Amino acid sequence: MSSKPTMRDVARKSGLSIATVSRVINFPGEVPAETAEIVTAAMRYLNYRPNINGRRLKMSQTRTVGVLVPTLANPVFATSVQGIEQEANIEGLTVLLTSSNYDPEREMGAVSALLNNRVDGLILTLANADNNPVVDLLLAEKIPFVLLFNQPERADIAAISVDNAKSAFDITNAMIAKGHRSLVMVAGQFESSDRSRQRYDGFCRALDEAGIEKKHLVQVRFGETDLVEPLRDLLLGPDAVTGIVCSTDMLAIAAISACRAHGLSVPGDVSVGGIDGISVGGLITPKLCSAVQPTQEMGRQALAFLRGLIKGQTNPQSLLLPHHLSDGDSIGAFRGDSRRRSSTRV
Amino acid sequence: MSSKPTMRDVARKSGLSIATVSRVINFPGEVPAETAEIVTAAMRYLNYRPNINGRRLKMSQTRTVGVLVPTLANPVFATSVQGIEQEANIEGLTVLLTSSNYDPEREMGAVSALLNNRVDGLILTLANADNNPVVDLLLAEKIPFVLLFNQPERADIAAISVDNAKSAFDITNAMIAKGHRSLVMVAGQFESSDRSRQRYDGFCRALDEAGIEKKHLVQVRFGETDLVEPLRDLLLGPDAVTGIVCSTDMLAIAAISACRAHGLSVPGDVSVGGIDGISVGGLITPKLCSAVQPTQEMGRQALAFLRGLIKGQTNPQSLLLPHHLSDGDSIGAFRGDSRRRSSTRV
């Protein structure tokens, strides 16, 4: 009696068979109310707890989904996982969580561990969705999966994302419209994030179409929040930029900090905001840390989509959501006016 | 051959027994290199993947830990989970993630699901650590667990947290030292967060010791980010406060936004910062969203602690970490000077 009670114990206690106990748990309707009562009484008495691992072993479906994100230290990913978790909670699914820390090498190991757990499906944010061995593996093993934030070239892969290139294109154009002719993009390493590259592409295209030759790019390691040195020359040098386009909100915040450190006043809001003389634009999330983020909804959608794939009711396809450039706070990103370059020093 | 290969298939393929295959996997040292090679070749050939659920069923330990947080939408919890995940990754543990959305009712259901998975241990952030049925259940079932951010009254419960009351006490004192005599605390609902109550206690004690009678408290639902109305009277009324003490960084950010909305200029940094005429102080995390947060380290420590409990090498006890009031950015929280109450209107 030292170990945990099993169905056999419940069966013995209630004087019924283990099969009946199972039925009470799984198909309460198929059993007379009276019998069910006896069984549940025994379960309560024994403090019985079904061992899900027994069930998982027996059944073909594990009702378990695996999640892989670069890191939960980035609120964008964290809130998306929150959305996944909420939806999973409603559906009674178990969530297995892993993170890669932006390291492509670790992705395979993490997914492998998830597969060993026989997850029914996966939701992944990969460093690079194209030519990715993880994607190939999943395709080969026919495990349903949905990419989140990745925007793969192949059309037969399920993915939920904003249009990265277009987002950057639009935000850059908005800054050009404000009069900026000298811009820099701050982005993460392309090896760690295809989103970074796609957004840089959009940035470049906007500049090209505006006939602006000079393109500046500052790349930083993920997790890096100190842009003071990387931006020094571009902010203070002889031909300093008048605007900064950031690939992510976290980078935009870091950029704002750097501007302040260099003596450029920042009247903007705590979320991505405008700077006197320097404009900073972040993509995707209008307001970091706000209660209900679009990214949370993306997570929910990803899980809903995955459930469809698992049931075989849906086919893999890409879903591009509108980005949030028009949102109040992001608009604030362009408040800066390039003509007032002689900005206040703090 | 349609289904996934099992150890039996590997055994057949390699002409050896299933027991030997198991040994190769679990005790490679106990098997001749030559035999091991044959087996691994067969595994590679068949694309064999150990089914962890089989192992879990057989073994007493599942090498799985359950995590319950209020929500990942709060970066403090998200980064702590990131820390847990990192440490789990290193140890080869699987993380089962659930969230309660600050709802005490949902905590029991979530933990119950985790227990059905036969997790080896749990890391929890509960709404209320004292007199909590979840805690009682875990104690009764003798499942190792560590509370994170909770500060239970009982000394025989494992917990890792800052000293909530002391943090609020210190930050309030710092503001009093700056000359503030009229302060309000912005906090979450006490039912959803014992941290809130403990921090309010610290706030009150500081005011009491300074002989300040008037104590203002504004409580908001969790997830609420709009403090414009709740703070209107306290910011603009005839006897408006000169300072705001916030229970969390997220609330501090919301408070800063509200101040701006009411025309009070906020020269502070993107993290919790000072306001002209109004001081805003947040607790615990010096800088929201910065790369390596102390909370991430707390998560790692929690898992390390839990591992000790699981192995039976450690006894449950509370660990109070120093809070980060002295951190550069938090100091900024007191830059506001109560005498310059005639603050710039934006």
Add this chain to the structure above:
DNA sequence: TTGAAAGCGTTACCAG
């Protein structure tokens, strides 16, 4: 309406 029994994939004991 109920029960007996055959696995699910693994580990680990005990023989050989």
Add this chain to the structure above:
DNA sequence: CTGGTAACGCTTTCAA
């Protein structure tokens, strides 16, 4: 050094 085999806790078919 290797193999046979009995569990682990559960679901589900087939009979009664």
